[in-house]
Amino acid sequence: MDSVSTTPAALIRAARQWPDHPALVDTQWGETVELTWSALHARVVDAAAALIASGIRPGDRVAIWSPNSFHWPIAALGVHYAGAVLVPLNTRYTAGEAVDVIERADAKAVFVSGEFLGADHAAELLAEHRDALPDLVVRIPLSAEPSPVPDGALDWPEFLSRSTDDTRTQADARAGAVAPDDLSDILFTSGTTGKSKGVLAEHRQTIAGSHAWGSNGRLSTADRYLMVNPYFHTFGYKAGILPSVLFGTTMVPLAVYSTSAAMDLVQSQRITVFPGAPTIFGTILDDESGRATHDLSSLRLVVTGAAIVPVVLIERIQRDLGVDTVITAYGLTEASGFVSTCTPEDDDETVANTCGRAFEGMEIRLSDAGEVLARGAMVMRGYLDDPAATAATIDADGWLHTGDIGTIDDDGNLKITDRLKDMYICGGFNVYPAEIEQTLARLDGVTESAVIGVPDERLGEVGRAYLTLRDGTDLDEERVIAFAKKHLANFKVPRSVVIVDAFPRNAAGKIVKRELA
Incomplete structure (x- = not known):
């Protein structure tokens, strides 16, 4: 696979190498949306062109506050294709928390969900916080019969209709001009001081992590990836959408996790790759009657982490779900989510009790106090508007101070034992x-x-x-x-x-x- 170091370049290559292969299948909104890689590329170009027509310039920040759906990768990749910077917002934020991030990031546009699970974020933002929002607010309709578009917003189809031949040409030029050291995204992660920090990641850092993750999981065009991890999180975005673009893997988003919905999709879409928190697999394993009525035999890879993983859980995933490969990993937003990982060859004890070895492109060591330090290709540029916090986190030798206490065994496996921070x-x-x-x-x-x-x-x-x-x-x-x-x-x-x-x-x-x- 030839090397790419920006997300627009990765998408262009995917459309060229796998034009007719399914890139995305979304069955959640009343009718199935299925896009090949060439079709996804065309949708992304339209989104980028519409952003350009709306006045978005290279380097501008664009926020997305919406759950997993086919719109999210189109919007996110469209932001990058237009040369802009993506700012994902946690869907569990209150409106006040979302506005705080939008203002601090100086976002010039916001994609925001309409009616969903009894809430309407678009209507709420525009009714209560219009003065704090940018001029461009795009409502993403997620219900079969969406309510009227709130004043001050464009609906998704109306937004895309702003695309013209001229702005599509401009979009292609913008995509080609994106440089590896341009910012790709700002992900906000809470700090121990109580004030969230905006993590600045460049395209080369993001792509390095996503490629290392996908390569370790041996992703390919034969895989179909169930995406229950939220797209606003590194696990859903940088270990989900972007590895799929890099390796031609089919994306199947799920906005609201339930054991039945997940098992339905595994069976109907012949899912092969299923990452998630340990609790997700616990709920499936405990639903013996549900499992008995579903064919889950297509699963080949489970990736988990973010909490202590009991050895018995690894064993049950392999035995009861018939999954050959279970991988655990460790990361933090300041390293695009990627520090260390187990591999398909590791035994159950290693997978359950350690976070594996450093990802390709990364190195890890312990400070004299036992703090885990990480250095390498995935480490952030720094924190948004906070040089003091950046200097306190990344030392003069480039080591990222994670705030976690750990040990490293003779085989190089990292084990997190405590937290310097209270997180x-x-x-x-x-x-x-x-x-x-x-x-x-x-x-x-x-x-x-x-x-x-x-x-x-x-x-x-x-x-x-x-x-x-x-x-x-x-x-x-x-x-x-x-x-x-x-x-x-x-x-x-x-x-x-x-x-x-x-x-x-x-x-x-x-x-x-x-x-x-």
Whole structure:
């Protein structure tokens, strides 16, 4: 496979090498949308041309706030094809959280979902935050009979109709001008200070990671990839969409995970590749009656991670689902999601108990304090508008300080043993307690708070908030959780609340969270 180092170049090659091979199949919206690689390329050119016709310039930032559907890769690749920078937004954000990222990224356009699961993000944004939004807001219709387009938005078909022969020609020229060291995306990841950080990734960094991931999984045109990992996340975007473009693998998106929906697609679409959080495979394995009525024999590769993976889970995936290859990996947004991985040749103990060896193009080592350091092709350019945080994270020798504590065995396998940061993982999503603590500080009567992750059978870990209250304050768990739900994405909301008289502290006066657990 000839080398490419930008996403437009990868898409152009895919359309040339596999023009009639299915690139994407989406069965979710009342009728099946099936696009070959040549057809997907044409849709992407239309999206890029429509962006250009709407005034988007090279280097402009464009946000997407929408669940997995065929629109997402068209929009995302269209942003890149127009020479612009992609800004994915977590679909679990509240409108306020989404607007905060849109403003900080200085996005010049927003693709946003319409009615979906009882919410209408497009209508909500335009009704409550129009002054904070860019001029171009594109509504992605996800229901069979969408509601009227809210004032101030273009519907998806209307947006694409802005494409002309002239702007399509301009789009092709823009795509050819994208350089490997141009920014490809800004992914926002919460920080331990409570303020999310925008991770700046270049095309060459993004492509290096996506190629290493796909090569390790031995992706090919024979594969059909069930995409339950959200596209806004590195797992869905850089380990999903982009490897598929690089290796000609067919994408099958799923917006809302359920065991039945996933098994239906595995059977009907003859899915071969199925990455996801460990909890996903636990739900399928526990649904014995559902599995008995589905043919899952096409599955050949499962990739999981983001939490502790029991050896018995690996064994059950292989035995009960008949999957030959199970791989675990470790990464973080600051490295495009790729630091280390197991390989198809590794045994169950290695896959379950370690994160494998460094990805091709990466190297890992431990600091004197045992912190995991990573260096190589996938490490970010830095943080958006935050040179101090960048300097604190990437040292003078180019080592990325991950904030995780680990060990490396004689075979080079990395094992994460603890976290320097307080981050925990809920259902596959990183949660940073400081952000939640700052939110709870706005609740009248709360004098101080500390949030930790506690074990949960279904989600891996969930939040527990410990609070001290002002004298005379009448607050209970229900009211605290309701307040959190109003201001935070669901995965950040604590599942339990404990009122305490005082916090355990060290000599410096800092709260000792491990004593709370």
